[in-house]
Amino acid sequence: MKKYGIYGIGAAIVDTEVIVSDAFLSDNDIGKGLMTLVDEKRQKYLMKELTSQRVAVKRSCGGSACNTIVAASRFGSSAFFSGKVADDDEGIFFVKDLNRAGVDFHQVDASKGITGKCLVMISPDAERTMNTYLGASLELSYREVDEEALAESDWLYIEGYLVTDDERTAVARDAMIYAKKSGVKTSLSLSDPFVVEVFSDNIRTIIGDDGVDLIFCNGDEARSFTGTHTVEAAAEALKKYAKTFAITRGAGGSLVFDGTNMIHTPGVLASAVDTNGAGDMFAGSFLYALGIGKDFSWAANFANAASSRVVSQFGPRIKVIEYISLKQQFNIQE
Numbered sequence: 001m002k003k004y005g006i007y008g009i010g011a012a013i014v015d016t017e018v019i020v021s022d023a024f025l026s027d028n029d030i031g032k033g034l035m036t037l038v039d040e041k042r043q044k045y046l047m048k049e050l051t052s053q054r055v056a057v058k059r060s061c062g063g064s065a066c067n068t069i070v071a072a073s074r075f076g077s078s079a080f081f082s083g084k085v086a087d088d089d090e091g092i093f094f095v096k097d098l099n100r101a102g103v104d105f106h107q108v109d110a111s112k113g114i115t116g117k118c119l120v121m122i123s124p125d126a127e128r129t130m131n132t133y134l135g136a137s138l139e140l141s142y143r144e145v146d147e148e149a150l151a152e153s154d155w156l157y158i159e160g161y162l163v164t165d166d167e168r169t170a171v172a173r174d175a176m177i178y179a180k181k182s183g184v185k186t187s188l189s190l191s192d193p194f195v196v197e198v199f200s201d202n203i204r205t206i207i208g209d210d211g212v213d214l215i216f217c218n219g220d221e222a223r224s225f226t227g228t229h230t231v232e233a234a235a236e237a238l239k240k241y242a243k244t245f246a247i248t249r250g251a252g253g254s255l256v257f258d259g260t261n262m263i264h265t266p267g268v269l270a271s272a273v274d275t276n277g278a279g280d281m282f283a284g285s286f287l288y289a290l291g292i293g294k295d296f297s298w299a300a301n302f303a304n305a306a307s308s309r310v311v312s313q314f315g316p317r318i319k320v321i322e323y324i325s326l327k328q329q330f331n332i333q334e
Helices: 020-026 040-052 064-075 088-098 135-139 148-151 159-165 167-182 193-207 219-228 230-236 277-290 295-311 320-329
Strands: 003-007 013-020 035-037 059-061 079-082 103-106 115-123 127-131 152-160 183-187 214-220 242-248 255-258 263-265
Touching: 003 064, 003 148, 003 167, 003 183, 003 214, 003 277, 013 088, 013 219, 013 255, 020 103, 020 219, 020 230, 040 115, 059 064, 064 079, 064 103, 064 152, 064 183, 064 277, 088 103, 088 115, 088 295, 115 135, 148 167, 152 159, 152 167, 152 277, 167 193, 167 263, 183 193, 183 277, 193 214, 214 219, 214 277, 219 230, 219 242, 230 242, 230 255, 242 277, 255 295, 263 295, 295 320
Parallel strands: 003 079, 003 152, 013 115, 035 127, 079 103, 152 183, 183 214, 214 242
Antiparallel strands: 013 059, 115 127, 242 255, 255 263
């Protein structure tokens, strides 16, 4: 048995989540529903505007892969995460928050810059809009990859957001190559429709000619990446890039391929107040389920249920008691 169930690599970001109006988004020329990279000056301006309106905020260690790894850890997976933060208040907060979730963290030395931050704005229709200042996370190098820990992991999980520059794409590519050589199963999240549209070549670089074991994406990302017009057509095209995959469809559940069968799983009825973190939770709970020996159909139903809990409350995480509740609901005994 290996030491870690999942090894994640991604942007180490401190998420600040706020509830905003559609008017705030339009007044500040913010593209609704998108992840937009901004500089520190722009992010400070937006935070100042929100502070003046006395908007409630919720802060946590974040970034897409980080959220996934935390979810898996909370369910019971042993987990490891590689990222890059600075030696500042946000960086210290990130590491402490990650460790509180039971996740081991590795970086060679702290950046002398500023820890990355993501302003996650939730509008009344529960749509998430992200403005991200990557900061120190842009300095991620292969030195941050702990090869010994990676080789001792069942799965490598990489977030698609790393493809927004060639340097971090190379880190993800090299980690994938090392994982494959070491017999570690490989997984990748496509992360965001905009990222897929603009950086699809870099995504293919990470995947490599021999593909990956598992891809996570939503319907928009699947269609964009494969250049198809329906989820069903995208699913067929994804077989070129991955042995298996999971396509999330929001309230419509998910479509998963286990290498042999295409499986439709129904969504779980939920009153959505915040969609931030739903896809990350799906991936984390799905990988956890595979780690305890469940098949793709079971894993997808479990992940659908976990995601429905996330969208029903404010923030990308659920309370610790809810992880326990979900395991009881699905009769998980470890």
